[in-house]
Amino acid sequence: MDTESGKDRKFVEALARGLNILRVFGDGPVMMGNQELARLTGLPKPTVSRMTYTLTRLGYLNQHPDTDKYQLGSEVLSLGYTYVANLRVRQLAKPYMDEFAREYGMSVGLTCRDRMHMIYVENRMPPVKALLRVDLGLRLPLATTSAGRAFIAGHSAKGREQLQDELAAYYGAEKWQEKQPGLLDALAMYDREGFCLSLGEWDRNIVSAGVPIGLQDGTQMALTCAAPAYEIGVERLKHTIAPRLAGLAGDIQALGA
Template sequence: MRPATAAPTAVHREDTDDRQFVIALARGLSVLQAFGQGDDLLTNAEIAHRARLPKATITRLTYTLCKLGYLARDAAGMGYRLDPHILTLGFPVLARLGVRQLARPLMQALAEQEGLTVSMGLRDGAHMIYVERVRSSAPVVLQQDIGTRIPIATTALGRAYLAGLPVPERAALLEELRATSPAGVWPVVKKGVERELARHRRTGYCFGGGWDPEITGVAVPLDLPGRTLLSLSCAGARADLPDARLAAIGERLNDIVRRISLAQGTRL
Protein backbone atom coordinates (compact mmCIF):
# COMPACT_ATOMS: atom_id res chain seq x y z
CA MET A 1 0.00 0.00 0.00
CA ARG A 2 1.28 3.43 -0.90
CA PRO A 3 2.25 5.44 2.21
CA ALA A 4 0.95 8.93 2.76
CA THR A 5 3.78 11.42 2.65
CA ALA A 6 4.08 15.14 2.95
CA ALA A 7 4.45 16.84 -0.40
CA PRO A 8 7.17 19.45 -0.67
CA THR A 9 5.76 22.91 -0.14
CA ALA A 10 7.07 26.24 -1.32
CA VAL A 11 6.20 29.91 -1.42
CA HIS A 12 5.08 30.33 -5.03
CA ARG A 13 6.73 33.11 -6.96
CA GLU A 14 3.44 34.73 -7.85
CA ASP A 15 2.62 34.98 -4.15
CA THR A 16 5.78 36.96 -3.43
CA ASP A 17 4.51 39.69 -5.77
CA ASP A 18 1.31 40.10 -3.76
CA ARG A 19 1.85 42.93 -1.26
CA GLN A 20 -0.88 41.52 0.98
CA PHE A 21 0.85 38.13 1.13
CA VAL A 22 2.87 37.60 4.34
CA ILE A 23 5.83 35.49 3.24
CA ALA A 24 7.09 34.89 6.80
CA LEU A 25 3.74 33.39 7.79
CA ALA A 26 3.65 31.21 4.68
CA ARG A 27 7.13 29.93 5.43
CA GLY A 28 6.20 29.11 9.01
CA LEU A 29 3.17 27.14 7.85
CA SER A 30 5.32 25.33 5.29
CA VAL A 31 7.40 23.99 8.18
CA LEU A 32 4.29 22.48 9.79
CA GLN A 33 3.13 21.11 6.45
CA ALA A 34 6.46 19.34 5.99
CA PHE A 35 5.42 16.72 8.56
CA GLY A 36 3.54 13.79 7.08
CA GLN A 37 1.91 10.66 8.42
CA GLY A 38 4.57 8.41 9.89
CA ASP A 39 7.04 11.24 10.53
CA ASP A 40 8.15 11.25 14.13
CA LEU A 41 11.25 13.42 13.97
CA LEU A 42 12.48 15.69 11.20
CA THR A 43 15.79 17.53 11.19
CA ASN A 44 16.20 21.10 10.00
CA ALA A 45 17.84 19.76 6.84
CA GLU A 46 14.89 17.45 6.12
CA ILE A 47 12.38 20.23 6.72
CA ALA A 48 14.40 22.59 4.51
CA HIS A 49 14.31 20.02 1.68
CA ARG A 50 10.57 19.49 1.95
CA ALA A 51 9.73 23.17 2.36
CA ARG A 52 12.24 24.21 -0.29
CA LEU A 53 13.70 26.88 1.95
CA PRO A 54 17.28 27.65 3.11
CA LYS A 55 18.38 25.73 6.18
CA ALA A 56 19.23 28.98 7.99
CA THR A 57 15.64 30.16 7.51
CA ILE A 58 14.30 26.82 8.74
CA THR A 59 16.50 27.02 11.84
CA ARG A 60 14.89 30.32 12.82
CA LEU A 61 11.40 29.08 12.02
CA THR A 62 11.70 25.86 14.02
CA TYR A 63 13.07 27.83 16.97
CA THR A 64 10.08 30.19 16.82
CA LEU A 65 7.55 27.36 16.43
CA CYS A 66 9.07 25.63 19.45
CA LYS A 67 8.71 28.84 21.47
CA LEU A 68 5.04 29.05 20.40
CA GLY A 69 4.42 25.42 21.34
CA TYR A 70 3.70 24.03 17.87
CA LEU A 71 6.96 22.06 17.62
CA ALA A 72 8.94 20.18 20.25
CA ARG A 73 12.66 19.48 20.09
CA ASP A 74 13.79 15.93 20.65
CA ALA A 75 15.52 15.49 24.02
CA ALA A 76 18.57 14.06 22.26
CA GLY A 77 18.67 17.03 19.89
CA MET A 78 18.11 14.81 16.85
CA GLY A 79 15.24 16.81 15.39
CA TYR A 80 11.74 18.19 15.86
CA ARG A 81 8.29 16.69 16.18
CA LEU A 82 4.84 18.22 16.10
CA ASP A 83 3.67 19.17 19.58
CA PRO A 84 0.15 18.16 20.65
CA HIS A 85 -0.61 21.87 20.95
CA ILE A 86 -0.95 21.93 17.17
CA LEU A 87 -4.23 20.02 17.53
CA THR A 88 -5.82 23.26 18.69
CA LEU A 89 -5.58 24.46 15.08
CA GLY A 90 -7.53 21.52 13.69
CA PHE A 91 -10.17 20.81 16.32
CA PRO A 92 -12.33 23.85 15.51
CA VAL A 93 -12.60 22.66 11.89
CA LEU A 94 -13.69 19.18 12.93
CA ALA A 95 -16.10 20.57 15.51
CA ARG A 96 -17.75 22.66 12.79
CA LEU A 97 -18.43 19.49 10.77
CA GLY A 98 -21.33 18.31 12.89
CA VAL A 99 -22.39 15.97 10.10
CA ARG A 100 -19.56 13.68 11.24
CA GLN A 101 -21.47 12.76 14.38
CA LEU A 102 -24.63 12.15 12.38
CA ALA A 103 -22.87 10.02 9.78
CA ARG A 104 -20.62 7.99 12.07
CA PRO A 105 -23.12 5.28 13.16
CA LEU A 106 -24.30 4.84 9.56
CA MET A 107 -20.69 4.58 8.40
CA GLN A 108 -19.86 2.11 11.17
CA ALA A 109 -22.80 -0.10 10.27
CA LEU A 110 -21.68 -0.25 6.63
CA ALA A 111 -18.08 -0.92 7.63
CA GLU A 112 -19.10 -3.84 9.85
CA GLN A 113 -21.51 -5.34 7.34
CA GLU A 114 -19.00 -5.17 4.49
CA GLY A 115 -15.78 -5.73 6.46
CA LEU A 116 -14.29 -2.61 4.92
CA THR A 117 -13.21 0.93 5.80
CA VAL A 118 -15.65 3.81 5.39
CA SER A 119 -14.37 7.37 5.23
CA MET A 120 -15.52 10.97 4.99
CA GLY A 121 -13.29 13.58 3.40
CA LEU A 122 -13.09 17.10 2.10
CA ARG A 123 -10.76 19.00 -0.19
CA ASP A 124 -7.38 20.25 0.97
CA GLY A 125 -5.78 22.00 -2.00
CA ALA A 126 -4.97 19.39 -4.64
CA HIS A 127 -5.79 16.56 -2.23
CA MET A 128 -8.61 15.14 -0.18
CA ILE A 129 -8.18 14.89 3.58
CA TYR A 130 -9.93 12.39 5.84
CA VAL A 131 -12.10 14.03 8.51
CA GLU A 132 -13.87 10.85 9.66
CA ARG A 133 -12.86 7.22 9.27
CA VAL A 134 -14.37 4.02 10.67
CA ARG A 135 -13.20 0.43 10.29
CA SER A 136 -14.81 -2.94 10.74
CA SER A 137 -13.59 -5.41 13.34
CA ALA A 138 -12.06 -7.45 10.51
CA PRO A 139 -8.33 -7.12 9.73
CA VAL A 140 -7.86 -3.87 7.83
CA VAL A 141 -5.89 -3.18 4.68
CA LEU A 142 -6.11 0.60 4.90
CA GLN A 143 -4.06 2.10 7.72
CA GLN A 144 -4.57 5.80 7.01
CA ASP A 145 -6.35 7.82 9.67
CA ILE A 146 -8.04 11.19 10.11
CA GLY A 147 -5.79 13.90 8.69
CA THR A 148 -4.26 11.74 5.95
CA ARG A 149 -4.21 13.40 2.52
CA ILE A 150 -4.85 11.45 -0.69
CA PRO A 151 -5.02 12.52 -4.35
CA ILE A 152 -8.22 13.87 -5.85
CA ALA A 153 -8.13 12.62 -9.42
CA THR A 154 -7.19 8.97 -8.84
CA THR A 155 -9.27 8.07 -5.77
CA ALA A 156 -12.95 7.37 -5.35
CA LEU A 157 -13.20 9.96 -2.58
CA GLY A 158 -11.68 12.66 -4.79
CA ARG A 159 -13.65 11.75 -7.89
CA ALA A 160 -16.89 11.91 -5.94
CA TYR A 161 -15.87 15.36 -4.73
CA LEU A 162 -15.32 16.44 -8.34
CA ALA A 163 -18.73 15.04 -9.27
CA GLY A 164 -20.38 17.11 -6.55
CA LEU A 165 -18.87 20.42 -7.67
CA PRO A 166 -20.70 22.93 -9.89
CA VAL A 167 -19.36 22.67 -13.44
CA PRO A 168 -17.32 25.92 -13.40
CA GLU A 169 -15.62 25.00 -10.10
CA ARG A 170 -14.94 21.49 -11.33
CA ALA A 171 -13.35 22.81 -14.53
CA ALA A 172 -11.12 25.16 -12.52
CA LEU A 173 -10.00 22.39 -10.18
CA LEU A 174 -9.30 20.00 -13.05
CA GLU A 175 -7.15 22.65 -14.69
CA GLU A 176 -5.25 23.09 -11.42
CA LEU A 177 -4.71 19.34 -11.20
CA ARG A 178 -3.60 19.20 -14.84
CA ALA A 179 -1.06 21.97 -14.27
CA THR A 180 0.54 20.13 -11.35
CA SER A 181 0.42 16.65 -12.90
CA PRO A 182 3.70 15.09 -14.10
CA ALA A 183 4.31 15.38 -17.83
CA GLY A 184 2.52 12.71 -19.83
CA VAL A 185 0.41 11.46 -16.92
CA TRP A 186 -2.60 13.77 -17.12
CA PRO A 187 -4.25 12.34 -20.30
CA VAL A 188 -4.62 8.93 -18.62
CA VAL A 189 -5.77 10.47 -15.34
CA LYS A 190 -8.26 12.72 -17.11
CA LYS A 191 -9.75 9.76 -18.98
CA GLY A 192 -10.33 7.97 -15.68
CA VAL A 193 -11.93 11.07 -14.15
CA GLU A 194 -14.25 11.53 -17.12
CA ARG A 195 -15.28 7.87 -16.97
CA GLU A 196 -16.19 8.18 -13.29
CA LEU A 197 -18.01 11.48 -13.73
CA ALA A 198 -20.14 9.72 -16.34
CA ARG A 199 -20.71 6.84 -13.90
CA HIS A 200 -21.82 9.33 -11.28
CA ARG A 201 -24.35 10.86 -13.67
CA ARG A 202 -25.84 7.38 -14.20
CA THR A 203 -25.62 5.97 -10.69
CA GLY A 204 -24.74 8.65 -8.14
CA TYR A 205 -21.36 7.09 -7.23
CA CYS A 206 -17.76 6.91 -8.52
CA PHE A 207 -15.15 4.15 -8.48
CA GLY A 208 -11.52 4.74 -7.60
CA GLY A 209 -8.49 3.66 -9.56
CA GLY A 210 -4.87 4.40 -10.31
CA TRP A 211 -3.58 5.67 -6.97
CA ASP A 212 -2.84 2.32 -5.33
CA PRO A 213 -2.90 -0.90 -7.37
CA GLU A 214 -3.88 -2.95 -4.31
CA ILE A 215 -6.78 -0.76 -3.17
CA THR A 216 -10.06 0.28 -4.71
CA GLY A 217 -13.30 1.81 -3.49
CA VAL A 218 -16.52 3.57 -4.28
CA ALA A 219 -17.63 7.02 -3.14
CA VAL A 220 -20.47 9.50 -3.30
CA PRO A 221 -20.60 13.28 -2.83
CA LEU A 222 -22.26 14.58 0.32
CA ASP A 223 -23.53 18.02 -0.63
CA LEU A 224 -25.80 19.52 2.00
CA PRO A 225 -27.16 23.01 1.24
CA GLY A 226 -25.10 25.75 2.84
CA ARG A 227 -22.41 23.36 4.01
CA THR A 228 -18.94 22.29 2.90
CA LEU A 229 -18.94 19.73 0.10
CA LEU A 230 -17.81 16.35 1.44
CA SER A 231 -17.43 12.83 0.08
CA LEU A 232 -18.19 9.43 1.58
CA SER A 233 -16.23 6.37 0.49
CA CYS A 234 -15.99 2.67 1.21
CA ALA A 235 -12.69 1.01 0.30
CA GLY A 236 -10.66 -2.13 0.71
CA ALA A 237 -8.48 -4.66 -1.08
CA ARG A 238 -9.02 -4.65 -4.84
CA ALA A 239 -9.12 -8.47 -4.89
CA ASP A 240 -12.20 -8.40 -2.64
CA LEU A 241 -14.08 -5.70 -4.54
CA PRO A 242 -15.24 -6.63 -8.04
CA ASP A 243 -17.29 -4.01 -9.85
CA ALA A 244 -20.60 -5.66 -8.96
CA ARG A 245 -19.85 -5.45 -5.25
CA LEU A 246 -18.62 -1.87 -5.59
CA ALA A 247 -21.89 -0.97 -7.30
CA ALA A 248 -23.96 -2.53 -4.52
CA ILE A 249 -21.93 -0.66 -1.90
CA GLY A 250 -22.32 2.52 -3.93
CA GLU A 251 -26.10 2.21 -3.66
CA ARG A 252 -25.77 1.84 0.10
CA LEU A 253 -23.63 4.98 0.24
CA ASN A 254 -26.33 6.80 -1.74
CA ASP A 255 -28.84 5.64 0.86
CA ILE A 256 -26.62 6.94 3.69
CA VAL A 257 -26.49 10.34 1.99
CA ARG A 258 -30.30 10.37 1.67
CA ARG A 259 -30.70 9.51 5.35
CA ILE A 260 -28.24 12.20 6.41
CA SER A 261 -30.07 14.69 4.20
CA LEU A 262 -33.42 13.85 5.79
CA ALA A 263 -31.96 14.11 9.28
CA GLN A 264 -30.59 17.54 8.36
CA GLY A 265 -34.02 18.61 7.15
CA THR A 266 -32.99 18.84 3.49
CA ARG A 267 -33.94 16.88 0.41
CA LEU A 268 -31.41 15.78 -2.18
Protein backbone atom coordinates in the same frame (compact mmCIF):
# COMPACT_ATOMS: atom_id res chain seq x y z
CA MET B 1 -5.63 43.13 -4.86
CA ASP B 2 -2.64 45.47 -5.07
CA THR B 3 -2.59 46.30 -8.77
CA GLU B 4 1.01 47.49 -8.66
CA SER B 5 2.60 44.52 -6.92
CA GLY B 6 0.03 41.90 -7.83
CA LYS B 7 -0.12 40.87 -4.16
CA ASP B 8 -3.05 40.77 -1.77
CA ARG B 9 -2.45 43.43 0.89
CA LYS B 10 -4.41 41.41 3.45
CA PHE B 11 -2.30 38.29 2.89
CA VAL B 12 0.22 37.72 5.71
CA GLU B 13 3.26 36.22 3.99
CA ALA B 14 5.06 35.27 7.22
CA LEU B 15 2.04 33.31 8.46
CA ALA B 16 1.74 31.50 5.11
CA ARG B 17 5.41 30.54 5.26
CA GLY B 18 5.05 29.14 8.75
CA LEU B 19 2.03 27.08 7.76
CA ASN B 20 3.83 25.78 4.68
CA ILE B 21 6.65 24.55 6.89
CA LEU B 22 4.12 22.60 8.97
CA ARG B 23 2.52 21.18 5.83
CA VAL B 24 5.84 19.80 4.60
CA PHE B 25 5.77 17.29 7.46
CA GLY B 26 2.64 15.75 5.96
CA ASP B 27 4.53 14.61 2.86
CA GLY B 28 8.13 14.31 4.04
CA PRO B 29 10.04 12.45 6.76
CA VAL B 30 8.84 12.51 10.35
CA MET B 31 11.89 14.53 11.40
CA MET B 32 13.63 17.21 9.34
CA GLY B 33 16.29 19.86 9.86
CA ASN B 34 16.33 23.46 8.66
CA GLN B 35 18.37 22.65 5.55
CA GLU B 36 15.92 19.99 4.41
CA LEU B 37 12.94 22.23 5.17
CA ALA B 38 14.55 25.04 3.18
CA ARG B 39 15.00 22.73 0.22
CA LEU B 40 11.41 21.43 0.35
CA THR B 41 9.76 24.83 0.83
CA GLY B 42 12.05 26.89 -1.38
CA LEU B 43 12.55 29.38 1.46
CA PRO B 44 15.96 30.80 2.45
CA LYS B 45 17.55 28.87 5.30
CA PRO B 46 17.72 31.92 7.63
CA THR B 47 13.97 32.41 7.13
CA VAL B 48 13.32 28.73 7.86
CA SER B 49 15.48 28.95 11.00
CA ARG B 50 13.40 31.84 12.34
CA MET B 51 10.18 30.03 11.48
CA THR B 52 11.17 26.75 13.13
CA TYR B 53 12.38 28.61 16.23
CA THR B 54 9.05 30.41 16.53
CA LEU B 55 6.99 27.29 15.84
CA THR B 56 9.00 25.40 18.46
CA ARG B 57 8.44 28.13 21.04
CA LEU B 58 4.69 27.90 20.35
CA GLY B 59 4.61 24.10 20.61
CA TYR B 60 3.83 23.37 16.95
CA LEU B 61 7.26 21.79 16.47
CA ASN B 62 9.53 19.81 18.79
CA GLN B 63 13.30 19.85 18.36
CA HIS B 64 15.32 16.70 19.05
CA PRO B 65 18.24 17.63 21.35
CA ASP B 66 20.72 15.23 19.74
CA THR B 67 20.07 15.85 16.05
CA ASP B 68 18.57 19.39 16.13
CA LYS B 69 15.91 18.10 13.76
CA TYR B 70 12.24 18.96 14.14
CA GLN B 71 9.01 16.99 14.28
CA LEU B 72 5.40 18.08 14.70
CA GLY B 73 4.42 19.06 18.24
CA SER B 74 1.27 18.53 20.25
CA GLU B 75 -0.25 21.91 19.36
CA VAL B 76 -0.70 20.73 15.76
CA LEU B 77 -2.52 17.67 17.06
CA SER B 78 -4.80 19.78 19.23
CA LEU B 79 -5.80 21.92 16.25
CA GLY B 80 -6.65 18.86 14.18
CA TYR B 81 -8.67 17.20 16.90
CA THR B 82 -10.53 20.42 17.64
CA TYR B 83 -11.57 20.65 14.00
CA VAL B 84 -12.65 17.02 13.85
CA ALA B 85 -14.51 17.19 17.16
CA ASN B 86 -16.50 20.21 16.00
CA LEU B 87 -17.68 18.59 12.77
CA ARG B 88 -21.38 18.12 13.43
CA VAL B 89 -21.74 15.85 10.41
CA ARG B 90 -19.57 13.22 12.13
CA GLN B 91 -22.00 12.82 15.02
CA LEU B 92 -25.07 12.81 12.78
CA ALA B 93 -23.62 10.35 10.28
CA LYS B 94 -22.07 7.77 12.64
CA PRO B 95 -25.13 5.53 13.19
CA TYR B 96 -25.92 5.51 9.46
CA MET B 97 -22.32 4.72 8.59
CA ASP B 98 -22.24 1.94 11.20
CA GLU B 99 -25.36 0.36 9.70
CA PHE B 100 -23.87 0.53 6.19
CA ALA B 101 -20.58 -1.00 7.38
CA ARG B 102 -22.44 -3.88 9.05
CA GLU B 103 -24.67 -4.56 6.05
CA TYR B 104 -21.97 -4.56 3.37
CA GLY B 105 -18.86 -5.51 5.34
CA MET B 106 -16.90 -2.45 4.21
CA SER B 107 -15.21 0.45 5.93
CA VAL B 108 -17.14 3.71 5.49
CA GLY B 109 -15.36 7.04 5.73
CA LEU B 110 -15.97 10.78 5.68
CA THR B 111 -13.19 12.77 4.05
CA CYS B 112 -12.34 16.41 3.46
CA ARG B 113 -9.80 18.06 1.17
CA ASP B 114 -6.25 19.00 2.07
CA ARG B 115 -4.69 20.52 -1.04
CA MET B 116 -4.05 17.62 -3.43
CA HIS B 117 -5.28 14.99 -0.96
CA MET B 118 -8.37 13.95 0.96
CA ILE B 119 -8.15 13.30 4.70
CA TYR B 120 -10.28 10.89 6.76
CA VAL B 121 -12.13 12.73 9.53
CA GLU B 122 -14.35 9.74 10.39
CA ASN B 123 -14.22 6.05 9.59
CA ARG B 124 -16.56 3.25 10.67
CA MET B 125 -15.70 -0.42 10.45
CA PRO B 126 -17.89 -3.54 10.27
CA PRO B 127 -17.97 -5.48 13.56
CA VAL B 128 -15.48 -8.32 14.02
CA LYS B 129 -14.05 -8.20 10.50
CA ALA B 130 -11.00 -5.94 10.37
CA LEU B 131 -10.84 -5.89 6.58
CA LEU B 132 -9.28 -2.50 6.03
CA ARG B 133 -7.89 -0.49 8.90
CA VAL B 134 -8.13 3.22 8.22
CA ASP B 135 -6.94 5.75 10.80
CA LEU B 136 -8.30 9.27 11.11
CA GLY B 137 -5.93 11.65 9.40
CA LEU B 138 -4.98 9.21 6.63
CA ARG B 139 -4.36 11.16 3.42
CA LEU B 140 -5.64 9.93 0.06
CA PRO B 141 -4.56 11.21 -3.37
CA LEU B 142 -7.18 13.47 -4.93
CA ALA B 143 -6.85 12.13 -8.48
CA THR B 144 -6.84 8.35 -8.04
CA THR B 145 -9.14 7.56 -5.09
CA SER B 146 -12.91 7.40 -5.04
CA ALA B 147 -12.97 10.00 -2.25
CA GLY B 148 -10.94 12.50 -4.26
CA ARG B 149 -12.83 11.84 -7.46
CA ALA B 150 -16.16 12.25 -5.68
CA PHE B 151 -14.98 15.52 -4.16
CA ILE B 152 -14.11 16.85 -7.62
CA ALA B 153 -17.36 15.49 -9.07
CA GLY B 154 -19.37 17.50 -6.55
CA HIS B 155 -18.18 20.77 -8.12
CA SER B 156 -19.51 22.73 -11.07
CA ALA B 157 -17.91 22.35 -14.48
CA LYS B 158 -15.77 25.41 -13.77
CA GLY B 159 -14.78 24.06 -10.36
CA ARG B 160 -13.84 20.69 -11.85
CA GLU B 161 -11.68 22.40 -14.46
CA GLN B 162 -9.92 24.49 -11.85
CA LEU B 163 -9.17 21.45 -9.69
CA GLN B 164 -7.80 19.59 -12.69
CA ASP B 165 -5.54 22.54 -13.49
CA GLU B 166 -4.22 22.39 -9.92
CA LEU B 167 -3.62 18.65 -10.23
CA ALA B 168 -1.83 19.12 -13.55
CA ALA B 169 0.52 21.64 -11.95
CA TYR B 170 1.04 19.37 -8.96
CA TYR B 171 1.88 16.23 -10.93
CA GLY B 172 3.60 17.70 -13.97
CA ALA B 173 2.68 16.99 -17.58
CA GLU B 174 3.91 13.41 -17.84
CA LYS B 175 2.37 12.07 -14.63
CA TRP B 176 -0.85 14.00 -15.16
CA GLN B 177 -1.21 12.47 -18.61
CA GLU B 178 -1.25 9.07 -16.90
CA LYS B 179 -3.74 10.01 -14.18
CA GLN B 180 -6.22 12.30 -15.95
CA PRO B 181 -8.01 9.64 -18.07
CA GLY B 182 -9.03 7.67 -14.99
CA LEU B 183 -10.31 10.82 -13.33
CA LEU B 184 -12.29 11.85 -16.42
CA ASP B 185 -13.86 8.38 -16.60
CA ALA B 186 -14.82 8.65 -12.93
CA LEU B 187 -16.41 12.08 -13.45
CA ALA B 188 -18.40 10.75 -16.41
CA MET B 189 -19.54 7.82 -14.27
CA TYR B 190 -20.69 10.21 -11.54
CA ASP B 191 -22.71 12.20 -14.09
CA ARG B 192 -24.36 8.97 -15.28
CA GLU B 193 -24.65 6.93 -12.09
CA GLY B 194 -24.30 9.34 -9.15
CA PHE B 195 -21.07 7.84 -7.75
CA CYS B 196 -17.37 7.38 -8.53
CA LEU B 197 -15.24 4.24 -8.35
CA SER B 198 -11.56 3.50 -7.86
CA LEU B 199 -10.67 -0.05 -8.76
CA GLY B 200 -7.12 -0.66 -7.64
CA GLU B 201 -5.84 2.65 -9.02
CA TRP B 202 -4.60 3.95 -5.68
CA ASP B 203 -3.88 0.55 -4.13
CA ARG B 204 -4.15 -2.44 -6.44
CA ASN B 205 -5.66 -4.52 -3.62
CA ILE B 206 -8.44 -2.06 -2.78
CA VAL B 207 -11.77 -1.29 -4.47
CA SER B 208 -13.86 1.67 -3.36
CA ALA B 209 -16.78 3.92 -4.19
CA GLY B 210 -17.30 7.58 -3.35
CA VAL B 211 -19.98 10.26 -3.46
CA PRO B 212 -19.81 13.98 -2.66
CA ILE B 213 -21.54 15.47 0.37
CA GLY B 214 -22.29 19.19 0.58
CA LEU B 215 -22.81 20.59 4.09
CA GLN B 216 -25.11 23.47 4.92
CA ASP B 217 -22.18 25.78 5.65
CA GLY B 218 -20.90 25.26 2.11
CA THR B 219 -18.20 22.75 3.05
CA GLN B 220 -17.66 20.04 0.43
CA MET B 221 -16.77 16.55 1.65
CA ALA B 222 -16.84 13.02 0.27
CA LEU B 223 -18.32 9.80 1.63
CA THR B 224 -16.47 6.65 0.64
CA CYS B 225 -16.60 2.90 1.23
CA ALA B 226 -13.69 0.56 0.66
CA ALA B 227 -12.65 -3.07 1.04
CA PRO B 228 -10.04 -5.52 -0.26
CA ALA B 229 -10.79 -6.52 -3.84
CA TYR B 230 -10.97 -10.21 -2.94
CA GLU B 231 -13.85 -9.49 -0.52
CA ILE B 232 -16.02 -7.30 -2.74
CA GLY B 233 -16.62 -8.04 -6.40
CA VAL B 234 -16.57 -5.14 -8.86
CA GLU B 235 -20.06 -5.88 -10.18
CA ARG B 236 -21.54 -5.96 -6.68
CA LEU B 237 -19.74 -2.74 -5.82
CA LYS B 238 -21.00 -0.99 -8.93
CA HIS B 239 -24.58 -2.26 -9.10
CA THR B 240 -25.50 -2.72 -5.43
CA ILE B 241 -23.15 -1.06 -2.96
CA ALA B 242 -22.24 2.19 -4.73
CA PRO B 243 -25.88 3.17 -5.45
CA ARG B 244 -26.69 2.50 -1.80
CA LEU B 245 -23.74 4.69 -0.78
CA ALA B 246 -25.20 7.49 -2.89
CA GLY B 247 -28.49 7.00 -1.03
CA LEU B 248 -26.63 7.14 2.29
CA ALA B 249 -25.03 10.45 1.30
CA GLY B 250 -28.49 11.82 0.55
CA ASP B 251 -29.76 10.62 3.93
CA ILE B 252 -26.87 12.32 5.73
CA GLN B 253 -27.38 15.59 3.87
CA ALA B 254 -31.10 15.46 4.71
CA LEU B 255 -30.18 15.46 8.41
CA GLY B 256 -29.13 19.09 8.00
CA ALA B 257 -25.43 18.55 8.61
